[in-house]
Amino acid sequence: MTEHNDATEILRVRDLRVDFSTTDGVVQAVRGVDFEVAAGEVLAIAGESGAGKSVSVMATMGLLPSNAKVSGSIRYRGQELLGMPEKSLECLRGSALSMVFQDPMTSLNPVMAVGAQIAEAVRVHQRLKRQQATQRATELLDLVGIADAKRSVHSFPHELSGGMRQRAMIAMAIANNPDVLIADEPTTALDVTIQAQILDVLERARQAVGSALVLITHDLGVVARTAHRLLVMYAGRGAESGSVDEVFSRPNHPYTAGLLAAIPRLDTPRGQRLVPIEGSPPSMLSPPSGCAFAPRCSRATETCAQDPSPVPATGASPTHRCACHHPLSEWQPLGSLAASNGKRTGEELAPLAPVEHETEQPGPILAVSDLVKHFPITSRSPLRRVRGAISAVSGVSLRIDKGDTLGLVGESGSGKSTLARCILRLIEPTSGSVKFNGTELTELTRKQMRQQRRFLQVVFQDPMASLDPRMTVASIIAEPLKIHRVKNDSSSRVEELLELVGLYPQHGNRYPHEFSGGQRQRIGIARALALRPEVLILDEPVSALDVSIQAGILNLLEDLQHQFGLTYLFVAHDLSVVRHISDHVAVMYLGRIVEAGRSDQVYTTPAHPYTQALLSAVPIPDPQRERHRQRILLHGDIASPANPPSGCRFRTRCAKAEPICAETQPPLSDPGIGHEVACHFPEVLVGDGGLEPSTSAV
Amino acid sequence: MTDLGSDISAHQVVVRAQWRTVLRRFGSHRLAVTALLLAIIGYAFTYFVEPLTGWNYKQLSADLSQGPSSAHWFGTDTIGHDMFAQSMRGLRVSIHVSIVVAAIATLLGTVLGAVQGWFRGRVDAGVGVLVDFLLILPLLPVLMVLATRTRAIGGSSLMFVAVVIGLFLWAPLARVVRGEVFAIREKEYIEAAAALGASNTRIIFRHLIPNVMSSVIVYATLTVATAILVETALAFLGFGIQPPEVSLGALVDEGRDSARTRWWLFYLPGAVLISLVLCVNFVGDGLRDALDPRQRKRP
């Protein structure tokens, strides 16, 4: 892995600064970043949103908009790129340095065939005939694993799936054998099994052309899986850099250490409390002159706030640099980091004793059986004839006991969100039953349902979109009280709720945009709690948040559950988060549950090939562990719910598929392993596919 | 480059500008502020014409076909009307008509567009046919026919003309509001409201419409400008507001044949008309800049 000894340095960035002039003022997005890239190495630049990592590489490529002011030095093989005439830059872009972007859906020209776009990249830099360029495009598509490349060359972007488009982007980027390939969050917009495919393709492509890779990501798991070296950025500056082994095992910067302690890991069982980093990153309109992390740092002293920002300095290892006045020089095992790093949230933490299940009410509080949701596909003519149906949820049953948390996991297209909305009757289910406290919800009139909504509330994914931007926070939280004509003094109830979720009660008259993402999610939770519900449906409640913030929300949810005996249905695509918070888990694929049971069992002894592949696809923020994991790569994309495969819906991507899989749908049953699986050939995977709790930190 | 933008200022971005910010941004748009002030002052001025110049628009003076002078700022026409008083009267009429038109069109467009976007399905398709039809309809000829049909029932009065124009001008806004509601209805705060048990009416009027107000305001300004042009064009062709009421369009029509000999009869009312439309457009442009977050990268 570390064959890149003192290889030639091809890219050197020194004191890079980028300012954007906006109507609100000058945004200092990057404030002095240094990094270098050696031939053939993989450098990851990690950090949360707003850290300036994308802007740094855009500056390197010379792709920033005209309102950006760039200073410092960017040298490619000794050539200074800053201030280089556009014509010369154009010669380097796409041939020496090339780039893969985050969103494959918008990054390809919609009116040009994919092959033509790749051929164009070739012909810009090489004297080739059109025919030859197309030939090369076909080869490249084949290289990145696009089946039937000869035909796909003529496809338009909208005819390809997200994963396929990202492969095409990679093909385009490596078309001229670049020295440096820059990938800006290349898998963030993709599902985890597709992410595994793309990371694999990226590595293969990189090795085929022998380029170095600069990988921008917010996901430390992805870093651990792919990178040789790591640069952690915070508030426009480099915080820590070094080889992945050094940084992951001995983080010197309190921010890096805090991040590692805040991430729920796939290989740690339920019960370990996360340590959030309090507060939020500074505004880049007026960043602090001292250490930008000081306000959130437990080790901060007066020097940190007053002295100019610390410069990166090497410690014990010459390659490991850290920009901190008080680095964590001694190595501390991750477990004990929790106690020493990152401020703890103010609230008193409830003990993590198992909840006493109420004994007087046996049976589940929420039971879904045989729920089906078909969305009719209507023709777009005014007659709106029904042409077919999208089978989003296809006969799902699940039950949640009072005080329990059921994690519902699945990738996009699995139907998990539709299922959640059907339970709430935000979408009317096609058939099936939803019993809440013994009441059949699907048979209620709108008015009766409105009464039930008091006890069945929901928290949504996007904290930006889930609060009406035109309402004050107090009126947002009071809205449920108003709708249900709760006579109590609503203003005192609002204050009480704000306090409960860890916000200042006097902030009620502010608007949502004045709060950070994590705070907005707390407001959403306060609104959901206003009517004292019994069940909360949490639809991806933390997936839009940065990891340092996410941990605080997860802790809050756990505390509230203990305080009020709440029951959670936790819908998410992030398996690590689900493992962290759930008692039980159900895995969905294409509208059906493929595996369900107690969380520890499903995670450690998965028996469905899909669950196994899914778990294997999730990267773990631990480079050593990542190196020894065995991978199960799934082929292809999730099938279309408009035309689902017969029998077992997973069979089109399954390595074990036999004729019987196409004929009969496997029932969800326990093959004697303690939990239920819907597979004709269930088989508990031995080894690392199932995730035994890590016995040691390293 | 949306992701780049969000990366730069993820913590500063204001999704939807609040009114104070909007006012500040509009205030920094000098041309728009000047235009707004000019329009307001011009409108107020129409009420002081008689005390200041001594003429009102109905009066006939003994001075026939006089050029501009201190007595008659804009000169007089062949039968002795004071053209300044007439032009100012026309200005007031145009402003009144266009405000009524914009009010009707904005109300209809917003509500129908929101209803279309919220209920979708057949409601959307039904209103949609009407919108599509109105969008491609050659407005002027249809209004001319309507004018000849409605004269008997007071069809050339100011109010009537305004209401009729308003009934035809809501379609563009409805289309825009529908599109935005389609986007907003996917936002989770709408789902959250539904999950809380909010009624359709509450969702439409408390959540959807307040959040499309930016576009509504910009379009309302555009509608004001269109209404002025339509009203004057009708009057120019003789199908709009009828004498003794004055329209700038009718003044231009009467003056155009003598454009060479008595230029003031043609050029001065026209200049008043263009100035008004220009002011409205500048205000609209300023509002768009202030309300549309996409424009904010402007240095």
Place this chain on the structure above:
Amino acid sequence: MLAYATRKLLISVPVLFLATLVAFLLVATVDPIAEQRVFLLSQPGGAEQVARLEASLGLDKPLLERYGIWLGELLRGDLGTSTENGRAVTSLLAEAIPVTMRLVVAATVFSVVFGVAVGVLSAVRKYTLFDNTTTFFAFLFFAMPVFWLGAVLKDLGIRFNDWWGRRIFFTIGEQSPRLDADFWGTWADRIGHIFLPALTLILIQLAATSRFQRSAMLDVLESDYIRTARAKGVPQRKVITRHALRNALLPIVSYTGLTFGTLIGGTVVTEVVFNWQGMGQLFLDSLLDGDVAVTQGWLLAVGVSVVLVNLCTDLLYGLLDPRVRYD
């Protein structure tokens, strides 16, 4: 594409139907024999005569039935006859349409071509002298009523002719009366006559079109795939011609269709200003004379052309956008 085309065609049918209904109803409510009626009713036995007259014109039947009859005759190509001069409405239209068509086509072609060019250039050179100048003129002409600009250009043309001492600009009519010239001479004369009226419409259309194109181009220039093209090292000029332009041209296609109705309105006004004997004058006369059949026929012809133009632009859009082509 076939499905898309079929859908667009199917949508056109109810709209077309609606157009005939509106054309009929707008006019049918008028009483074509109002004057005779007053006169006859004052005579003894007049009521019978009125009834006979009504029957002969089909006015005694209910409105819906009359619509049916009108529609039936329409399908046979009969739009009735003018009550003013007794000529067939179809032949009146056949004379007027080519005249107006010249103006409409000239205005559309030039305003789209120049509008696209100006809009694209000012988007690419945002906030330069060129952009600011075109923005200024766009605002100016966008605020100008067609009738005023037409009259101004006419006045300026006449003044120029007087100053020059020779007639350079024709300001009246669509062609010289009793012109005795060969094919080329006729067209030269027509072009001389069309210059000012077309310029009027072009300037006004251009103002809106160039602004529309400018913002469409700016949207495209900020999109991710333009960044991708630049990241590939495609030279700036080619990024614009090969990637941005093609995408930025899509909205202008539908835009042209949508504004066609407004253009017709502007053409009517322009024809009146420049005394053309085209559709505008025909329409105005029919309204002033209460010539029901002509008004109905006119509205129908315009309605059909508007629907057809929009159908064409929709289909063209489908051809240009691969996302629709394979729909």
